[in-house]
Amino acid sequence: MRILVVDNGGQWTHREWRVLRDLGVETSIVPNSTPLESISADGLVLSGGAPRVGLDEEAMGMCGAYIDKLEVPILGICAGHQYMALRLGGKAVPSATPEFGKTLVSVVDEDDLFKGLPETFVAWESHNDEVTELPPGFKLLANSETCPVQAMKHETRPLYGLQFHPEVEHTDNGYEIFQAFLDVCEARKKG
Amino acid sequence: MFDPQKFIDDQVEKTRSEVKGKAIIAASGGVDSTVCAAIVSRALGDQLIAVYVDTGFMRKGETKAVDGMLKRLGVNHIVVDASDEYFTALEGVTDPESKRKIIGEKFIRVFEREAAKSGAEYLVQGTIAPDWIESGGGLRDTIKSHHNVGGLPSDMSMKLVEPLRDLYKDEVRKVARALGIEVAERQPFPGPALAIRIMGEPTRESVDIVREACAIVEEEIEKAAAAGKMNIPWQYFAVLLPVKSVGVQGDVRAYGYTIAVRAVESVDAMSATYMRIPHEVLESISTRITNRMKAKVNRVVYDITDKPPATIEWE
Numbered sequence: 001m002r003i004l005v006v007d008n009g010g011q012w013t014h015r016e017w018r019v020l021r022d023l024g025v026e027t028s029i030v031p032n033s034t035p036l037e038s039i040s041a042d043g044l045v046l047s048g049g050a051p052r053v054g055l056d057e058e059a060m061g062m063c064g065a066y067i068d069k070l071e072v073p074i075l076g077i078c079a080g081h082q083y084m085a086l087r088l089g090g091k092a093v094p095s096a097t098p099e100f101g102k103t104l105v106s107v108v109d110e111d112d113l114f115k116g117l118p119e120t121f122v123a124w125e126s127h128n129d130e131v132t133e134l135p136p137g138f139k140l141l142a143n144s145e146t147c148p149v150q151a152m153k154h155e156t157r158p159l160y161g162l163q164f165h166p167e168v169e170h171t172d173n174g175y176e177i178f179q180a181f182l183d184v185c186e187a188r189k190k191g
Numbered sequence: 192m193f194d195p196q197k198f199i200d201d202q203v204e205k206t207r208s209e210v211k212g213k214a215i216i217a218a219s220g221g222v223d224s225t226v227c228a229a230i231v232s233r234a235l236g237d238q239l240i241a242v243y244v245d246t247g248f249m250r251k252g253e254t255k256a257v258d259g260m261l262k263r264l265g266v267n268h269i270v271v272d273a274s275d276e277y278f279t280a281l282e283g284v285t286d287p288e289s290k291r292k293i294i295g296e297k298f299i300r301v302f303e304r305e306a307a308k309s310g311a312e313y314l315v316q317g318t319i320a321p322d323w324i325e326s327g328g329g330l331r332d333t334i335k336s337h338h339n340v341g342g343l344p345s346d347m348s349m350k351l352v353e354p355l356r357d358l359y360k361d362e363v364r365k366v367a368r369a370l371g372i373e374v375a376e377r378q379p380f381p382g383p384a385l386a387i388r389i390m391g392e393p394t395r396e397s398v399d400i401v402r403e404a405c406a407i408v409e410e411e412i413e414k415a416a417a418a419g420k421m422n423i424p425w426q427y428f429a430v431l432l433p434v435k436s437v438g439v440q441g442d443v444r445a446y447g448y449t450i451a452v453r454a455v456e457s458v459d460a461m462s463a464t465y466m467r468i469p470h471e472v473l474e475s476i477s478t479r480i481t482n483r484m485k486a487k488v489n490r491v492v493y494d495i496t497d498k499p500p501a502t503i504e505w506e
Contacts, residue, residue: 009330014320015461018359022192032330050332059330100500102464124462126499169458 008049032061043185046080073158081161090135099125123164206234214313220257223317247274248384287506295342359459404429438489447489
């Protein structure tokens, strides 16, 4: 199985690559300017990054096209998550309370990504913006005291968004969450 | 999962095919550059010369200790004392990014001089993933310019060889253990050294203060860990703050600087939590620092910030 990490300039983009490699899948980091037709993968991770997605959509490169056109599972993280919401008709704005470092995330609906995980767990954050309104067709999977959408999923398409960073060592259950995403990719591939 | 033995074999082979001729390696005595030296010397043998630069900002006893360690490692090496150059270049400099860039450029100039003497065309560096990630470029914001990436001058002539670019420190340690490197568990120490643990101008006087404070923090924490009172943190050190405050020493008013103690737990330096040090250990650090350096320092504080939002080092 081959999973690509789309680089939106995050501090932890390379960590996402490392976790995927540790989980034993073929993976590489590609710039977000990679043309749609050059993307050949069984799943995609849209990394976080410095761009403020509400303000500089251009910096998110081809991410919009990937979200619109690709049929493989996509996991948006931080800026990737916010941009997914924005692109599909939700709302992402500067956070009333930005979160940096340790936060307690509460699972609302375990769905695929949080299956078997505790109802609350420690997650590491680093964001100035956040999703405040889910796009049509999405459901809420998790929140925290100061952020209404910590995780979301499309009802029918394999699109997932996480505000927190499962790739960071200090986040509990991070590898399990990535493995759950890989299971979705694997099931989809077998079709 | 990461396989250190396979990594060593792959990199030895890659270095053999890429490097034709002599190379020098920037050797600090830390785990990254020492691992790099061991791997590259397997590929190049006597064609490799390790260059250790004493910038004047090294910790207590460090230059002597690294000299001995490199000797035992069996790699050709030289020690260059360039401290006068560094202190001159940093006169009046207080901005952290300027410090890092000046130090980065100075390193390259020293290496170029040494390379010219031996005819080396390649510069091997122990650059690891956080170095280039945090140095930024393109979409990625610059958090701090690591001297070996963001601090490189644009006109450098040597070809760079960086076998550890995709590794984090925990993986480098695995390679170090596989190679039997004696500094495998040594705590990370930044290339710009004590110059970025002085919040302000790095002078011979200010570096003496922070050097002594760092030595006390290291000794007290290592002593406490040996006695089973705490684990060894990922990184632990002192920072000299330019803040002065009032104290009383022997019934006499004192007005001195502040030392901040920093100790964190981490796996890869990309996220970190502050260390829960027992109060009795913090107290002995504080007492020793203020008694030993009473003329300069009369207050000690402990940094309780995680990364993010802070970084591990202060600059």
